[in-house]
Amino acid sequence: MFLEFFKSLQEGKLIGMKCKDCGSYTCPPKQSCNKCSSRNLEKVTMSGRGIVKTYTVTYVAPMGYEKEVPYIVALVELEEGPWIIGRLDVEAKIAEDNDLTEKRVSVFAKEMPGEIFYPLKDKRIVPYFRLEG
Numbered sequence: 198m199f200l201e202f203f204k205s206l207q208e209g210k211l212i213g214m215k216c217k218d219c220g221s222y223t224c225p226p227k228q229s230c231n232k233c234s235s236r237n238l239e240k241v242t243m244s245g246r247g248i249v250k251t252y253t254v255t256y257v258a259p260m261g262y263e264k265e266v267p268y269i270v271a272l273v274e275l276e277e278g279p280w281i282i283g284r285l286d287v288e289a290k291i292a293e294d295n296d297l298t299e300k301r302v303s304v305f306a307k308e309m310p311g312e313i314f315y316p317l318k319d320k321r322i323v324p325y326f327r328l329e330g
């Protein structure tokens with residue numbers, strides 16, 4: 198499921214799970230519903246749109262990510278409800294000088310060089326959000 202999530206993301210599709218019991222969405226996909234823990238889930242394609250709830254500009258990266266700083270890690274509330282972590286596709290200065298919370302965004306995928314902790318050895322698919330409008 199993990200790999201399928203990233204492969205779909207690469208094609209511009211955000212995969213999630215819809216709970217057949219309580220109707221809530223879980224994204225990224227998991228075995229059980231985030232809300233009621235039911236395992237009675239079906240795979241769905243999410244809209245990929247949401248709003249920025251909070252974000253931080255990262256200047257000091259964990260090992261292996263040093264070449265990618267500065268980057269902006271954001272928590273986005275998807276239209277369907279779940280909150281998902283991704284990066285914001287804006288310059289650090291813009292993120293520092295403006296309040297981007299509550300801005301509308303949509304998801305896409307960026308390919309980054311692979312690193313040792315990632316299941317695909319040659320590349321890494323990172324969820325990014327671009328500002329809409």
Ligand SMILES: [Zn+2]
Pocket residue numbers: 216217218219220221230231232233234235
């Ligand atoms: Zn549920």
